Amino acid sequence: MLKFEIEKKSGLARAGIIHTPHGDIKTPAFVGAATRATVKALTMKEMRELGSQAILANTYHLLLAPGTDLIKKAGGLAEFSSWHGPTFTDSGGFQIFSLPDVKITENGAKFKSHINGDKFEMTPESSMQAQWAIGADIHMAFDQLARSENKKDMEEAMHRTHRWLDRCVEEHHRLLKSNACSEQYLYAVVQGGTFNDLRAESAKYSAAKDVDGFGIGGVFVADGMAEMLQTVNNILPENKPRHLLGMGQEPIDLILGAENGCDTFDCVAPTRMARNGSLYTLDGRINIKNAKYKDDFTPLMPECDCECCKNYNKAYLHHLFKTDEITAKVLASIHNEHFVVKLVDNIRESIMNDTFEKYKNEFLKRYYK
């Protein structure tokens, strides 16, 4: 069983430590999205230096390239990528949702590779096997998310997720046993969309399973998220960690997520937006490509101690973006990733100090003014 220690509680919020074979994660924590075993535009050294504690890679992408066997041969994700810290893998479930030409059957999902059109099928078992080969510390159950106003569709996807969960749990334990290994861990994924009764049902179902933690999936907007998380996290066992899948573009997502009992987060938005010139500041997100920054020689965010803010100014960043220099994306990604990592670290600190409410109010008041 994955060791999770709770150090401090405040309502549903908690500060804790997840002990993984590759090191500890002090939670709440923002996990870097390293879909193809790399955080786009950043080196692992840069990730460590900006304060990241863990990364999350994607089974679907690594299956296509370079192949999960190759990662196993390399010694696993941590060794292969030179990220010598805690790792997660997402199951590939999100890709069922996001790729075109996906056929879902009870057995699994049939995809076409977006790279060369190769057809292949992913099942709960094959996802577990692939994640086993990749060798991350924490694996996600293979789920089916949906985005629908139609409750029946949602319910159907949720029930399939539950049936798949049973198969994931079985296959996960079979793999552990047959390889005489106990150092890989499985999270169930809670679904149910915007329907809180379905969320409750999914949380109950997942809570009863022999898993090490929980992913909360299929969340697309902050609207109604707090209530949904309250529903789910009041049901999930307190002593197991919870990961809010894919949320974190907006600081409020992370604040509400932590406030309502989530321990870890991952999101592609900070680095994607960085590459597109949209940068976080304490006063809200700015587009550094805007003409008004052409001769603004002040730091992007004076309060920030990232490499970008400590050494460069807005006019320089603006110039790098306008001339499409690679360094623009590097510096911007360092800053945005640092911003969200630090934000969640600050949330943790405020929970530890009993100042969460104050931190939250001050942050939100300034950011969304």
Added chain:
RNA sequence: GCUGGAAUCGUCUAGUGGCAAUGACAAGAGACUGUAAAUCUCUCGCCUUCGGGCUUCGUAGGUUCGAGUCCUACUUCCAGCA
């Protein structure tokens, strides 16, 4: 000086009698949430009550219902010959 050729939005460019005029870049703005994202969208002559109105394709004339497109002259540039 002669003979060809060429002049269209900030730049390059499409255009061969129905045109406010093609495409690219540049410029201006927006989007992005378990990454098919170094991506995508919108604006880009002026005005507008969004119906439309007005002024544009080197300059000035002309032919035509209608001209960026055909004709004449001029201006500038390019190539070749002197």
